[in-house]
Amino acid sequence: MNISNLNELLRTQILNEGSTLSVDFFTNELKKVKYGCAFFSNDIDELEKAIEQGAFVIVFEKDIQINHKDIFYLKSENLKQSLTNLLRFISEEKEFEFLYCQKIALNYAKAFFINVLTGDIFKDFKLLTNAKKNSLFCFDDKKYLIKFSVNLKELKKANFELLNQSSIFFTNLLCQNHYFKDLAFPYVYAEIFSSFVAFFKNERKELKFDAKKLDFFKIYFINENFEIVDFGKSSRAFIIVFDLFNFEFMSERLKDIKGFKTALNSLFCDFAYAKLSDLRLLKDFRYCLLQLENEEEFLKEFSQKQIQERSLFD
Incomplete structure (x- = not known):
C-alpha cells in the first residue's frame, strides 16, 4: 500500500518521511516484523526493535523521539481507531463475512471452522490481517462487528x-x-x-x-473408587466446564435429569467443596457438573495411575 494512502486511511500525522513509498504488509507482532512492513505499537522498545528488523513504517500513539530519518513515523491520536480503520479496509478488500451470534454459540463456532473474534482490536488484528479472502468471522457484539462491516449476518434459530x-x-x-x-x-x-x-x-x-474442537467441556467417567475409567465402564461421570457462563447454562438445562448434581467451590450449588478430594464424599449422583480452571489438577486427583502411585507411598 502507498504510504500516503495509508496515512490518510489511518488518519495519522506524518512526523518523519522515510525513504520508501509503500509497504508490503501490516503487523502488531514484533516476531512477525520483517523487511518492508508497517508496524503498530505503543511500546517504544518494540518500535525500535521493529525498525532494526526492517519495518519501513511505525505507527504509534505516544510521543517518541525520532531516531531514524529513513523511516516513516506516523503518529495516531487513537491507535485503536487507526487499527480499526485499516481492518475495515482489509475486510472490504478481502470480502470478509461477519456473523453475529449469542455468546453461548461461540463455543461451537470453531467446530464449524468459523474464526472467533475476541473483541480486542489488538488481538483481532493478527487474525484479520492473516485471514484468507472470503473468510467468515463471528462474535457476540454487534457494535464491534459493525466496525468492520455494516452487512452483518445473524445466526438464527432453526427447526x-x-x-x-x-x-x-x-x-x-x-x-x-x-x-x-x-x-x-x-x-x-x-x-x-x-x-x-x-x-x-x-x-x-x-x-x-x-x-474435537469443542474445548469448553470435558466428560470423565469414574468408577466406585473415584478413578477415571473408559466410557461404558461406569454409570457415573463428572462433566467439567471451564468457565462460570457454561456452568450456569448447563446446570439450568440439566437440572431436571435424575441423578444430576452440581459442585462448586461455593455455597450456590448442590455440593460445595474446598478441595478436589472432597468430591469423593459425593455418593448420590450419576452426573456431576464441575467448573474448573485447571483440568490437570482434576486428572492428578482422579486418574488411576496417579491414585496407584500415591497409594505406594501412603
Whole structure:
C-alpha cells in the first residue's frame, strides 16, 4: 500500500518521511516484523526493535523521539481507531463475512471452522490481517462487528427434531433434511448446533463439523473408587466446564435429569467443596457438573495411575 494512502486511511500525522513509498504488509507482532512492513505499537522498545528488523513504517500513539530519518513515523491520536480503520479496509478488500451470534454459540463456532473474534482490536488484528479472502468471522457484539462491516449476518434459530436416543453424552437429531448421529456433545446444545447447520445450508456454504474442537467441556467417567475409567465402564461421570457462563447454562438445562448434581467451590450449588478430594464424599449422583480452571489438577486427583502411585507411598 502507498504510504500516503495509508496515512490518510489511518488518519495519522506524518512526523518523519522515510525513504520508501509503500509497504508490503501490516503487523502488531514484533516476531512477525520483517523487511518492508508497517508496524503498530505503543511500546517504544518494540518500535525500535521493529525498525532494526526492517519495518519501513511505525505507527504509534505516544510521543517518541525520532531516531531514524529513513523511516516513516506516523503518529495516531487513537491507535485503536487507526487499527480499526485499516481492518475495515482489509475486510472490504478481502470480502470478509461477519456473523453475529449469542455468546453461548461461540463455543461451537470453531467446530464449524468459523474464526472467533475476541473483541480486542489488538488481538483481532493478527487474525484479520492473516485471514484468507472470503473468510467468515463471528462474535457476540454487534457494535464491534459493525466496525468492520455494516452487512452483518445473524445466526438464527432453526427447526430440528431431537431423537430419543440423545443423552448427556451423545446427541442425535434431524435438521435441514439431514440425520446427525452420535454427535459428541450433550443434547442441550442441539438448538445451537442446528442453527449453524441451517446457516451453512441457507448460505450455500460447505458444512464441516469437528466435535474435537469443542474445548469448553470435558466428560470423565469414574468408577466406585473415584478413578477415571473408559466410557461404558461406569454409570457415573463428572462433566467439567471451564468457565462460570457454561456452568450456569448447563446446570439450568440439566437440572431436571435424575441423578444430576452440581459442585462448586461455593455455597450456590448442590455440593460445595474446598478441595478436589472432597468430591469423593459425593455418593448420590450419576452426573456431576464441575467448573474448573485447571483440568490437570482434576486428572492428578482422579486418574488411576496417579491414585496407584500415591497409594505406594501412603
